[in-house]
Amino acid sequence: MDLKISREEVLRVAELAHLELTSEEVELYRGQLDEILNYIGKLEPLDVSQVEPMAQVLFAATGAAHPELRDDTLVPCDVAGAVLAQAPDAKAPFFRVPKVIER
Amino acid sequence: MSAASTWTIAAVRDALKSKEISARELTRDFFARIENRNRQLNAYLALSLERAYAQADRVDAMIAKGEALPPLAGVPIAIKDVISTRGVTTTCGSKILETYVPPYEATAVERLERAGAVILGKTNCDEFAMGSSNENSAYGPVRNPVSLDHVPGGSSGGSAAAVAAGLAVAALGTDTGGSIRQPGACCGVPGMMPTYGRVSRYGLIAFASSLDRIGPLTQNVTDAATVMSVIAGHDPSDSTSAAVPVPNYAADLEKPVQGLRIGVPEDYFGEGLDSEVREKVLAGIALLEKMGCRRMPLKMPHTDYAIATYYIVATAEASSNLARYDGVRYGLRIPGATVGEMYRNTRERGFGPEVKRRIMLGTYMLSAGYYDAYYLRAQKVRSLIARDFADAFQKVDAIITPTAPTPAFRLGEKTADPLQMYLADIYTVTGSLAGVPGISVPCGKTKCGLPIGMQVFAPHFGESRVLEIARAFEKASTATP
Numbered sequence: 014m015d016l017k018i019s020r021e022e023v024l025r026v027a028e029l030a031h032l033e034l035t036s037e038e039v040e041l042y043r044g045q046l047d048e049i050l051n052y053i054g055k056l057e058p059l060d061v062s063q064v065e066p067m068a069q070v071l072f073a074a075t076g077a078a079h080p081e082l083r084d085d086t087l088v089p090c091d092v093a094g095a096v097l098a099q100a101p102d103a104k105a106p107f108f109r110v111p112k113v114i115e116r
Numbered sequence: 117m118s119a120a121s122t123w124t125i126a127a128v129r130d131a132l133k134s135k136e137i138s139a140r141e142l143t144r145d146f147f148a149r150i151e152n153r154n155r156q157l158n159a160y161l162a163l164s165l166e167r168a169y170a171q172a173d174r175v176d177a178m179i180a181k182g183e184a185l186p187p188l189a190g191v192p193i194a195i196k197d198v199i200s201t202r203g204v205t206t207t208c209g210s211k212i213l214e215t216y217v218p219p220y221e222a223t224a225v226e227r228l229e230r231a232g233a234v235i236l237g238k239t240n241c242d243e244f245a246m247g248s249s250n251e252n253s254a255y256g257p258v259r260n261p262v263s264l265d266h267v268p269g270g271s272s273g274g275s276a277a278a279v280a281a282g283l284a285v286a287a288l289g290t291d292t293g294g295s296i297r298q299p300g301a302c303c304g305v306p307g308m309m310p311t312y313g314r315v316s317r318y319g320l321i322a323f324a325s326s327l328d329r330i331g332p333l334t335q336n337v338t339d340a341a342t343v344m345s346v347i348a349g350h351d352p353s354d355s356t357s358a359a360v361p362v363p364n365y366a367a368d369l370e371k372p373v374q375g376l377r378i379g380v381p382e383d384y385f386g387e388g389l390d391s392e393v394r395e396k397v398l399a400g401i402a403l404l405e406k407m408g409c410r411r412m413p414l415k416m417p418h419t420d421y422a423i424a425t426y427y428i429v430a431t432a433e434a435s436s437n438l439a440r441y442d443g444v445r446y447g448l449r450i451p452g453a454t455v456g457e458m459y460r461n462t463r464e465r466g467f468g469p470e471v472k473r474r475i476m477l478g479t480y481m482l483s484a485g486y487y488d489a490y491y492l493r494a495q496k497v498r499s500l501i502a503r504d505f506a507d508a509f510q511k512v513d514a515i516i517t518p519t520a521p522t523p524a525f526r527l528g529e530k531t532a533d534p535l536q537m538y539l540a541d542i543y544t545v546t547g548s549l550a551g552v553p554g555i556s557v558p559c560g561k562t563k564c565g566l567p568i569g570m571q572v573f574a575p576h577f578g579e580s581r582v583l584e585i586a587r588a589f590e591k592a593s594t595a596t597p
Binding site for chain 2: 066
């Protein structure tokens with residue numbers, strides 16, 4: 014069967030997404046992604062050359078030119094302990110990870 | 117009150133004021149109900165007993181002192197498990213966050229508690245809110261309390277089931293493409309999606325940031341208005357929350373709907389719509405006409421492109437948002453020899469199949485060479501869909517459609533075919549993409565007794581209009597058998 018997405022592309026996307034797929038998953042996702050991509054292809058015939066992308070929802074909703082931004086002021090933020098307490102491996106004030114080497 | 121009775125917010129208020137029951141007793145009663153039914157329904161993932169009783173005792177102390185009670189005093193409420201609760205495990209229905217205990221509170225939850233609500237616990241949902249049946253939860257599916265062989269809808273399936281089964285007076289859900297409205301329809305309770313930016317999302321764990329919204333599932337429309345009044349409003353902690361004044365939703369609720377122009381887009385009544393759903397929704401529209409609404413035909417020509425557009429935008433945003441789960445700062449870590457191996461091991465073991473599928477799809481769409489063809493094109497079609505709504509609201513005050521093309525389907529019926537599952541959101545994703553508010557209100561049942569939902573959309577920040585029409589309909593439809 015001729016699929017829109019190749020096995021290599023599936024592996025490349027998995028690599029980009031930091032997903033380690035089993036070979037069964039590669040084939041499963043390849044078929045499913047292909048079906049979904051075919052369905053999504055229905056947007057292709059639409060002429061959108063004169064249409065602006067909808068990059069911001071709230072502007073349309075409020076008519077505002079920019080979102081409400083708060084003042085850029087320092088506020089107390091003593092949360093490091095609580096945040097580090099959730100880490101699988103922490104040594105205050107750091108998160109610990111395996112040594113970073115060239116991939 | 118008997119165990120089977122359904123509490124509303126007004127009923128709780130009256131019972132507490134008349135000292136018929138204390139907040140502590142009511143809380144205990146709800147935990148007993150949950151104890152009885154949850155093994156069957158799997159609606160709750162975690163209970164916050166200590167926190168609930170402490171809040172109930174605060175409410176009881178206020179009653180004892182004769183103080184004025186806040187709007188949700190003693191009202192037992194459930195929270196979808198994608199919304200952060202300080203000190204209470206928040207898993208998002210995922211193994212990757214199985215042990216995660218948020219160090220902070222979502223603004224919506226904080227506002228509920230400040231209004232006196234008793235938070236009972238966290239409800240089951242599709243993993244990271246990705247699904248239309250609740251079958252994508254890592255902690256097992258939820259069953260529809262109306263019919264146990266059927267799904268409760270999703271992704272807020274646990275919230276909808278908890279409310280429908282009387283295991284909570286109200287619940288918070290989240291809606292990205294239909295995840296409050298569709299389970300509301302499946303379980304036979306009202307489910308409201310507010311305007312994008314109306315309710316703060318601080319503490320909502322992100323799925324698709326340009327679409328995600330928090331809203332209530334309740335026993336009736338009046339309760340939806342009450343909860344909305346509490347949770348709506350600007351929040352400095354959420355830069356996407358709107359600084360638009362919040363009306364008193366409950367006060368506007370009983371306005372007559374006479375003379376309102378309701379648009380019925382033919383594009384929502386085409387192929388794929390179940391005949392019983394069509395019949396009941398059309399009967400619902402006829403009832404609104406009988407109350408003096410003026411029915412107007414509408415064309416929303418880009419409706420058919422909504423699912424394709426939605427699955428590009430939502431998966432692209434999801435792939436970016438879910439990049440944060442890497443085993444470093446919170447949640448699951450599966451060790452590896454290198455940091456990259458640790459990321460991959462963690463994500464492979466931590467995410468379920470639908471989440472991986474969407475991350476893959478989104479990553480593909482955003483990858484070099486495909487961005488313009490998919491993501492940029494979808495954002496443009498999204499503008500066209502939003503324009504369909506803007507054009508329609510030049511002519512009508514509200515739009516009425518079915519909530520979902522079919523009633524609740526059977527467990528397992530669509531799990532093998534992701535695209536079929538996506539099509540369950542065909543009538544809800546349009547409003548999600550446009551950013552407008554919508555509600556699903558129950559409008560009868562199929563011959564087999566499965567609930568059917570009717571959807572009402574209004575212009576941005578038109579929650580009052582949505583609620584007013586839904587309330588008028590609810591009142592009229594429950595009065596006429």
